[in-house]
Amino acid sequence: MTVKLPRIGTAQILALAAILAINGFVSPQFFDIRLQDGRLFGSLIDVLNRGAPVAILSLGMVLVIAMRGIDLSVGAVMAICGAIAASLADDHSLVVTLAAALGAGLACGLWNGFLVAVLGIQPIVATLILMVAGRGIAQLITEGRIVTFTDPGLAFLGGGSVLGVPTPVVIALAMLALTLIVVRGTALGLMIEATGGNPRASALAGIGTRLITLAVYMWSGLCAAIAGVVAAADILGADANNAGLWLELDAILAVVIGGTSLFGGRFSVVLAVVGALIIQAMNTGILLSGFPPEMNLVVKAVVVLVVLLAQSPRLASLGLIFSRRRS
């Protein structure tokens, strides 16, 4: 029998609740939240705060995957934009710094989109180029050093708080709201789903598939840039080697856990963010429970497999296939 995940995503919410409950069980003070120096503290807030970069990444990734694409370069783009932000922060105003970092993210997205939409290169390969070269470019910007900064304006984006809520969480929520308004408030989401479902038919129906593909990759680049700036602001510096390392995989995982099909055509922005929170809640849970952090990857692998099997179109007809293969 097949486990069909309902559209509303009860399965994901239940999974998140279950993981949080387990966390609360292994660490009784997990749900304690206290207000200190005008900022909320506690494990639950920590999950939200640490999960914010991946959640922001997944907002871009979910649209790319809905177009039947994939963006492997987001980790490298994070490193590039973090490096730009950190090296400009102390000598330039915050507006200039952010404009440069986000502009670089958009440019990276434009490059990916150009390769995919105009040159017709497969998304995995097209974004692989920037994934390989991007980290080199980031190291070029930082000249191989770890660039640190002291600008309080940029630091606020990583370590500050708005009404007690950490800024990264506020930024992630704002991005989520923006994505929802743009995608679900207009026909754009429908067009993205149509293009992912059948690009040719959508083009014939009058959808500008090429322009939408470009826009979606640029959006992913912008999300990666914001995540990169937040990550750099969090540690008050940019490490071109390690910033955003393997986060593209976490973002893809978040989207897949959120029930978006890798074959394109259907997507849920909110559930992708829930997926990012599930990943972070697992990470935090493993740390709290005293298991070695090395367990993390194994647990992740098991979760991916379970989610994949639950979504597998063939699980239902498995018996049939086996009998057909024998004959």
Add this chain to the structure above:
Amino acid sequence: MTPASSSVSRLVPVAATTVVFLLGFLICALTFPNFASLRVVMNLLTDNAFLGIVAVGMTFVIISGGIDLSVGSVIGFSTIFLALAIERWGIPPFAAFALLLVICALFGAAMGAAIEFFALPPFIVTLAGMFLARGTAFLLSTDSIPITADLYGHLSDHAIRLSGGARLTVPAMAMLAVVAAGMVLLHLTRFGANVYALGGSRQSAGLMGISVGRTTVLIYTLSSVLAGLSGIVFSLYTSSGYSLSGVGVELDAIAAVVIGGTLLSGGYGFVFGTFVGVLIQGLIQTYINFDGTLSSWWAKIATGLLLFGFIGFQQFTLHMARRPRRRATTGSAAANAAGAAS
């Protein structure tokens, strides 16, 4: 296998890769007086042996239309497994090698089976495999463990001595053997023909009577076994085991395959091209080492540029290959369009 008329044009991408390598080598030789020696070439083979072995497996996977992201993690798992098996558990090295290759074969077969029987994208299945292999390696040990077994000393001393102090080492010999075996397997056996057929179209391959499931499982088994072998070579090369070794090797391997002229959409490619692709990556690294002032991150940028160049070249040749056919079918309309454009 292929008509003689098309087999010449089929070799164009591989020829282009080879020309790029030779040009690159020429540039290096003109820049650095000591570069053009047998010793540099042999070191090129030794230093890139583990990448070459794993890239041969990746060639099979990519020609069949799939991708294997797990190979780097399998190398990491292999080195730490060997170090523990030989140093801590007292298993004789050759028995440890055999045991490791069996584990890798089962791992690859499981991934292939998941891809085939549950109709899942290879990308995400091998991503899970990547997490699983790296995680298992971490669980085994997070320390770097030196391997002091006698065999390792013998194997690293054992080398065919050539003129000018050049040595054909065991890792280099292993890579050359794997490349040769890969060429035979891909180009001269039924399994190889099936791999091409799968990459062309899984559905047509199935309708032609090829056992698609069996071939898929075998392809991923082969890739994981070669990753295990690459892990053995890597542990010989470094005389140690470390769970973080081989991070990012899957990207280098994919890059080598693409630079070698293999189509990432599957159905076309050569093992020899991959071999040259590995050598080109090695050449970039060697150039940077010889230069001394360039930083190592230029290697990544250069690889990215080469990737872009070769993918662009592929798109261009594909475009050119499609054009005459379209002109033949739509006849005068295309000719008129061409006339209007000029």
